[in-house]
Amino acid sequence: MERACREGALEALLEEARTLTSRDAGEALQCAEFACQVAERLGDPRMRSAATRARGQALRALSQHAAAVDALEAAAQLAAEAGDARLAAESRIGIVDSLGWLERFTEAFALAERLERELLDLGAPAEAAKVLVNAGNIHHRQDEYARALDCITRALDCLQKADDPYAVAKVQANRANILTHMNRVQEAMELYEEARAAFEERGDALSSAIVDLNVGFLRYISGEHSASLAVFARARKTFDRLGRKVEAAKVDGDMGDVYRALNLLPEALECYDRAIDTFREIPLEYETARAEIGRAVVLAGFGKTDEATAALSRADAVFAAQRNRLQRAHVALIRAHVLRTAGKLGPASRAAASAARELKRAGLHGWAAEALYIQAEIDLSQNRDAVATMEAVIEAAREHLRSSLESRAHHALGRYHHRAGRIEEAIREFRAGVACLEQARTLVTIEEFHVAFLRDKLAVYEDLVAALLGRGLRNDVIEALDCVERSKSRLLLERVQSAHDARLRAGAVADPDLVERLANLRAELCRHYHGMHVFDGAEQLQRRLGITVGDAGRLRELENEYRNALREAELSIAGDRQRTSTLGDVVPIEDLQAALADDEALVEYASFFGQVCAFVVTRRDVQVRLNIAQIEEVDYSARRLRYHLQRVEGQSGYVARHQEELHTAIRGVLGDLYRLLLAPIESLFPSDKLVVVPHGVVHGLPLHAAMDGDAYALDRWEIIYSPGAAVWYQGVEPSQPSGLAARDGLITDPALLVSVQTPGIELVSEEVARLAAVFPNAVVLKDENATLEAFHRHAPNSRIIHLATHALFRADNPLFSGLSFADGWLLAHDLYDVSLSCELATLSACRTGVALVEPGDELFGLIRGFLSAGARSLAVSMWPAADAATVAVMVRFYEYLAAGMSRGSALRQAQIAARTEFPHPYHWAAFSIVGAR
Template sequence: MSEEAGNSERSALLFDLAQAAGDPETGIARITEILERHAELRSPETVEQLAELARTKVRVDAVESLRYAEAALAIARGIGDDQSEARGKRAKANSLWFLNQNRPAVELYEQAIWLYGKCGNETEIGRTMSSAIQPLIRLGEYDRAVQWVEQARAIFSRKGDTQRLARLELNAANIYHRQDRFAEALDAYESAYRQLLPFRDTEATAAALHNMAVCLISLNDFERAVAAHLAARAFCEEHGMPALVVQSDYNVAYLYYLRGEYSRALDGLRATREAAAETSDSYHGALCSMDQSEIYIELNLIEEASEMAQEAFVRFQELGMNYEAARSLVNLAIALGHRGNAARSLELFSQAREMLVREQNRIWPSLIDLYQAVVLYHEGRNLEAAPLCANALSVFREVQMGSKEVLSHLVLGQIGLSCGDGALARMHGDAALQRLEGVEAPHLVYQSHVLMARIEELAGDSQTAAAWYRSAQSAAESLRDVLRNEELKIAFMKNKLEAYESLICLALKETDGRRQPQEIFECMEQAKSRSLRDLMGSGSQERAEHDPETDLARQIRERRRELNWFYHRIEAEQLGQDAPADGSLARLRATARDLENTLMQLLRDMPAEEAAAPARTVDAIRAALGPGTILVEYFYARDQLIVAVLSEEVLEVIPLCDKSRVDALVRLLEFQFSKFRLGANYVNAFGSPMLRATQTHLRKLHDLLLEPIRGLLRGKHLVFVPHDSLHHVPLHALFDGRRYVIDEFTVSYSPSASIYALCHQRTANARGASLVLGVPDSTAPLIAEEAAVVAATLPGAELFLGSAASQRILMQKGPASRVIHIATHGRFRADNPMFSAIRLGDGYLTLYDLLRFRLPAELVTLSGCSTGLNVVAKGDELLGLVRGLLHSGARSLLLSLWDVHDRSTTELMQSFYTRFGADGDKAAALRGAMQELREKHPHPYFWAPFVLIGGV
């Protein structure tokens, strides 16, 4: 047999031994069988070969490494050789600490040291002590780790072993890092890296690069930390260490999370989780799931957050990592709380609390007490909530966590108000204000001032209450971009509308809404679609790919990211498993304070055209309306519906009715429209009674929404500004018993009066070709016909169908098009409308994609499934495709409120574009098309789904 064939056979036998060792039931018997057939394997050389294979595989696949180590140890015990047994024990210990089994690893290292001492092998004692440093650090046995470093250093120095001294310095630096001596640790890692380079020690060099990056994170040097992690990744990939590639990828993704760059973080975490699964790296896979759940909570992706938190919890439990498992359980409890499952949320909070108490972590259990108190408060269980919150407050006060103290006082103040105890509420409100003076927590100023306003309102002092609400309103306007985790996790902390609603209600209460309508109207506008208004009226953080960015805008973006970094670092220090090092929190807070001051100065320096867009004044909105146009704006304030009517001559604000009456009718109307899903046979059989029932609901809505202001509607065109559930109502189809609104007026819609004015003043493409995209499929085959009809109707239209109707075509031709018509399926995500999308030939176009586009068209039409549907978030923010299209620069939009898979859509579009081409009046063209289609299809389901949004 040739030498090559012999080596190949021996490698196969070593592999078989390792596989046998990995089977806990039959492993010993299988190893014995192999050794009986190949007696030559009973040797120290075989043990050394298996141990070396375990070492080389430990950073590639720690489970596989452990199998080789087990095989080495089994043979060593069989041959009765102390040195071989020590070698096997050390190999197994190395594999175990890579699998986070640190206590068993240290015990094996101790046994190996004793055996090497018995044999008088000083060099191997030093090697084993050096290897044991990391698991000792993880177990918190720092004194012992330092002692073994000194002993190993003395051994290697006597032997003149410079390579092992360099590796030892790497492990010693880990002690500095664990003790938060980051600058010293960085120096030590860099020194070790330089010493290792001549020896081509890839494993140790990779560890040095990785640890340098970790130190740079702790030193808040983001750019150098990313560069170091990427360098470590490249080195590990080049030298075939996939486990360390995964570790580097995770660290880079986590850095982006700390900076608040969630898209890049999520992309990185998803990819790393998949790579970790391929390398059996359960630890980093679980970390990815935990961090994804945290990001999803902040993005309000509650279903996804629950799934990731559950997955992380199970994995960490399997790994025996109690602290990380408890943190994952907290995220799951928060997600369930968001979903309204209070009982299960409280149960999981309690379980997580017990786990963290066992970890001897004092801060996390108190924070969980606060979370539980909030859930109980919302459930009306104030007697249970109050003591939990009070206990948390005492801990936060003792450890000087000022922002958490303020939060606790606010919750206790809310509890006092809900119990009617004004004195208790005032005590905690005053305490919150006093504590705020020494705390950098501007995000809590708003909530404190709202609490004080509610206290004064309860006491009957409307004037002082209004002053507090105005102060809260001012705080919300200046600090609305600064959201911290507490606000994202505690539901009642998020409602920044309370000040606006309360000011309106106080004004209505004192004046009947008729003597100061301008103040009320402007307050309504301040509260509505603020973020969308800013997106449209200023340079946004999500810029078109080709847009230049000013130096000031870049500085603001960078300072915001740096603040996110420090906010996360502060929270991590406060809530971490280990107590913060002396002065570390103070240094982080001081740096964050400096950054906040810098950011506020930059925002003050921003030119008016780049700053956040203010609500338009009454005069500016009147100028945009022009003669014959009347704006009808609805607003819910404390569940009371109010309407404002604005024209060139009139501004009136009138209370209408309770929200519950409107919502009940909206649900009944939606139920009637849902009957069309029962199929053509049902519709044909019951068409007449369905029409009568729908008209009844539309008439009742007319009586509530329009009849009280009928005398003020002296004009030709109505601009409806809905609120809340009214965004889903075809207000143009309201019925007075004889006529629909569309029979008397042309109609358009807008998210707010200010956004209408912004759309009106936009410069759109007055000339240029039209772009028509159609993506038909088996469920909507008529899309191709519709697209062809529209392309034939529009002058100079370019038509793209199927796979040709791609994002690339839209991005390439859209910016120069006057009209863009897209006939396709829409995918509306009610759970997370920011991920609503329309289907194009090469994939789905989401709202996030639209934020990168520039489409300054006169009109963008989306003809598909519910493309106009939105979820209405706090601040009456529309979260759906409307948001992305208005931001992209479109002057007006034509979208559908409900699904219509019928030839009637093609007929309506042909009529609309023919009329629009004749006189250029979009609103009149839509009215004419609706009336024409109604002659053939009298039910509003067919002729009323489309709404015109924006400037007309």
């Protein structure tokens, strides 16, 4: 009876160990160790074999492969002692895989060949299939794809006789992985989907995560970077939970590749370093070398060419010792890239040619095209004819879904033709390059990733614009304007266009732990912001809260944690919705013209190749003026303007004593702005209304305050601003309801008026009190009643929102810019989750109109947040105007609105009126309308 109980306990322990191996390998090992003790007491060699085998499998799961080999061999010896040849052979199956990880390849393949033969002779084809899968995986890790596929195909043949769909699914997942590397993408994806469904049904989290690892790679090589990272993040979370260090490190290496493709080099380096640390600890030379290759590219991107070269040399030495020709070709490809970046054209070309030959021989035509591109681009840049080679690159890139490579190849051909004076051919290639880049952009759906991805790719838009304007036909001008619009603020445009469409808004985060973590980080951030800006001292707040707040170092850590959590949330959403984005739809020129009034012109600036040009669009015509200013000149004037504005922010006594001098100095700078940006095109303006669309260095310049002699531009034109022509159009198109309900000097629309009084803006309470007289249906929130909860409750139902609170612009992290409320901060990023339907949002505090201009002319700051939330227009300030002047401008602004004026006209008249009392532009010119007039 006692023996039967022990045997039953042993069987239960073995079953528990088998179950835990794929879920918690550490627990599985403890269970197996206990089983070994029980089996030792029973003395039966077959039972001892089973327990020792369970121990070996747990060691494999923990990547302790040397110990696993010893344990599994001991299990096989015990099975042989019991006279069970089949059990002995089955016990050695895992040894094949562990020998591969130990890079003892010759032993692994010899054992696999022997075991396959033995198991087939013993009538165990399903077990023989496992051997073949292990051998195939080793060939795969050595990049011997044809041999790997042969092993997997033979394994499937072995399983034909067995009615085991789960086993077939595992082998098909391996087959899909190999097909991925052989560029048989569609076949691979279908097999992955079938396999993952089988694993989900079986509750096999480990196999599901391995499929995710491979699907993530497939998405990556298909250019679907956001979807790739979403799948990788899911896989890594599972591997961490299961204690699978090697697989988690492999995810890190692959995520590093994706971040590198997105130009997010710090994130890529962090991933590679983490992967390399794990691989060296085990150690795994091959995997370490693979990660070193990616790390070398990042180091080259940081300008550390010597370190990059050293990393490549280390990787090449490993692959040379392993006689891995394919990975040596990979090293040569990356070396060519590093050398090209360093300007060493001859060595780069030779390395690229060597890589291309080997990659082509291996059947990896997509990667071979990457190498050929480097070689051909170098030749073309030296005006050597490599058109045929580059056209072959384009064909291969198209076939293997490499839109970014296809765009670069067209761009290189376009530049080659343009230098040779073949304008038609150049324009054709530039157009194709833009089209391919647009396709590649749709696959990068997360905003942060998209902006980084564009960082080194916008030149193709600039080259097309320059070529079209150089030819100068009327249709060329229209196409050039369309191209400028395609290159700028497309992500903001997409947000604006989807602001009122619930189907297009971001989904909710499903993971409750992540939701809680975001909420906790958000709350702690608010406490620290409050501590940094509290006016009765951070020490006072610290005594009340009992924790340290306001520490700049801790604040930076918190912001990084919060940003990473937001990224994790976006990735989790990206994994559950469509993998592509449409980008914002650029407006056809005829629709844009139809939306303009007869007395209105849209002025769109474009900065490229060191110059600023300007398009002027009216209802009847589209014209352009080239090279109206040099970018350096405009940038210099912008810096001088900031300097003179800061002088007025100084001590009031100094300002009073030097008022005339300060006024004269800034008028000179404003005169330069007029000379550079308005004088060359003013003859094209039809009348007195302008929509100004800045670009690059022109952003943030108060053109309404530019001076022509003694007159400000404001005196001649009613000027509003917009981040893009299509963004402006979205607010004025006929399908959008517009206008305010003004009657008898009152505005009867629902309004939300908020003031939070702090030092420096003591008059905000008076400001809101005076405005309340104009809004009979307003909700007024002052000081302690101006909470975030109250804002979120009332804002969605308000047609006008007026926020008179302290504002903070963060140039280093503009989506962390915010507005201070009684109980915390409303951050720009928070507004992505707010739905507004307001005609006008006024942010009267300091610098609410300042934005950071990122690649693609994307503006990040509070303007982006409110436009994305659904505000049709904004009244914002570009610098901190004096408190009394702000009240004067704001009160008159709303009085003119109540009299029936448009927003643009009301602000213009309010500023003109304020100049009588506050003549210096610092006081009245800070304010502008962004969006609909």
